[in-house]
Amino acid sequence: MPLTVGTAGHIDHGKTWLVRALTGKDTDRLPEEQTRGISIDLGYAPLELPDGRRLSLVDVPGHERFVRNMVAGATGIDLFLLVIDAAEGARPQTHEHLAILRLLGIDHGVVAVTKADAVDGETLELALAEATELVPGAEAIAVSAKTGNGLDELRAALVRAADGVDRAGDDGPTRLYVDRVFTLRGIGTVVTGTLWSGTIGEGDELRVEPRGLDVRVRSVQVHDRGVERAEAGQRVAVAIPGVERDRIARGDALVERGAFPVTYRLDVTLEELEDVPAAVTVHLGTADVPARVARSDRYVQLRLEQPVVAAAGDRVVLRTRSTVGGGVVLDPRPPRRLDAERLGRIERGEAGATVYAPVRAETLSHLGELQGVERAGDWVFSTAWLDDLRERVRAELAAADPLDPGVDAPSATWAAAIVPLLGLERRGSRLYLPGATARIEGADELLAELEASGFTPLKVADSGLARALEQEGRLVRLGGGEAVSAAAYERARELLVGECASAGEITLARFRDLIGTGRRPAQLLLERFDADGVTRRVGDRRVLRRATR
């Protein structure tokens, strides 16, 4: 199982040096990072562990002004590597980063008490004891990035921590929150991120949300190596040519089309660290969006200024100038009014009662077995919704054009699974009552007249009527707005084919004699046979086309 480790810790405590000591890669690549000697944005490096496992390491900045980037880096990681300077001990961002990790549900990891070379033995012991007290569930290891002391112990502790990670929900639809976008010459736009669920491979048709951009994957890399298909949990670079780089940014998500809500509202359970004010920044995935907070009991509704891609069970972090709280998304597509009672039911696993319109079953799968819902294919929805849909379609059918008494079939992503439940007949892209035909005023009279008139065509004044009856196979239109009954056309065709079979050809005069009409009716019928591919003109005679013989 591919795992991602993220650093955490106060500014200057030695995260980037430790990453370099572990991986050989300097992740402070921006010129400003080099000159100021601090990390600003996220850095990435592959990390080989002694058991042969290959992890991805995300290095985050410690500066309080860049906590926003830290959250974007920490989202989607499986393990933390909390770094504490042995001389300084825990400082403000040590605590804030720890709180963010807890809010994101990342509880496996290791604490590295670093710069061990710079302190005496007693100070080091004290620092280790403090670290253990601060993060009781994690091993604390003394290391020095300068001398390399303790790095092997740290790697071994990371292996043990990785063994404890059990990541669920990987097999859902594809979702990757973009953390970087760049252009490569000859390749075009590339986005990177941690694949939260699903897989990504060449040729996949995905969508960048909330932008609504359809993209086609040209190639996929994991740590600079091309792969056929990247799996959930891996850090992935995805080439999506044909999309301008500036149309995508950190915070966007690359997803299976239609699989996730794109939403302006999130109903979440609240975990409060400080008083949560009415205006916060919501961090979800790599996105951060200003929002208003409506509150009821232990629940809040976050009303976002811009939409985000979300699913039930996602974690959010709420910040102002500091981290004030977080929560778990209970409903990513809630009604406008915050309803604590309804959210209580979702939390108690009675989520079925909250489903109305179709949602993909897997987006609710963490809520356990859903009771009292209808299912079709991957979709769950309520009986009430299906009844409403049925009623709506029946009403539309009742009001449909009598010349074509159908309605367009729904084109939503659920349509293929759910339309068959409506008990209607599908003809192309339209739906009809089973066996429905055009109920047309004047049809019966017209057909009776045509029947009586035999091979002699009649002029039909209502061309819409003629077209509708022809679609149903009840008459055949000829030139000049005239028509014959389908039966007469068929009999005439048999006579023609019979004559051609014995004589090899037919003239207009001979055909006229065969059907016993005047010259013009015979002419109109023959032209229609030509058009239908029955006959072919050769001078003033006709022969059968090969297919008819």
Ligand SMILES: Nc1nc2c(ncn2[C@@H]2O[C@H](COP(=O)(O)OP(=O)(O)OP(=O)(O)O)[C@@H](O)[C@H]2O)c(=O)[nH]1
């Ligand atoms: N003596 C000693 N100094 C170290 C060690 N690791 C880091 N340092 C010093 O600490 C400074 C900061 O280290 P970084 O790794 O850049 O710190 P950081 O945690 O990445 O800082 P930000 O990313 O800005 O939060 C370095 O420039 C070194 O001078 C170590 O193991 N021993």
Ligand SMILES: [Mg+2]
């Ligand atoms: Mg750094």
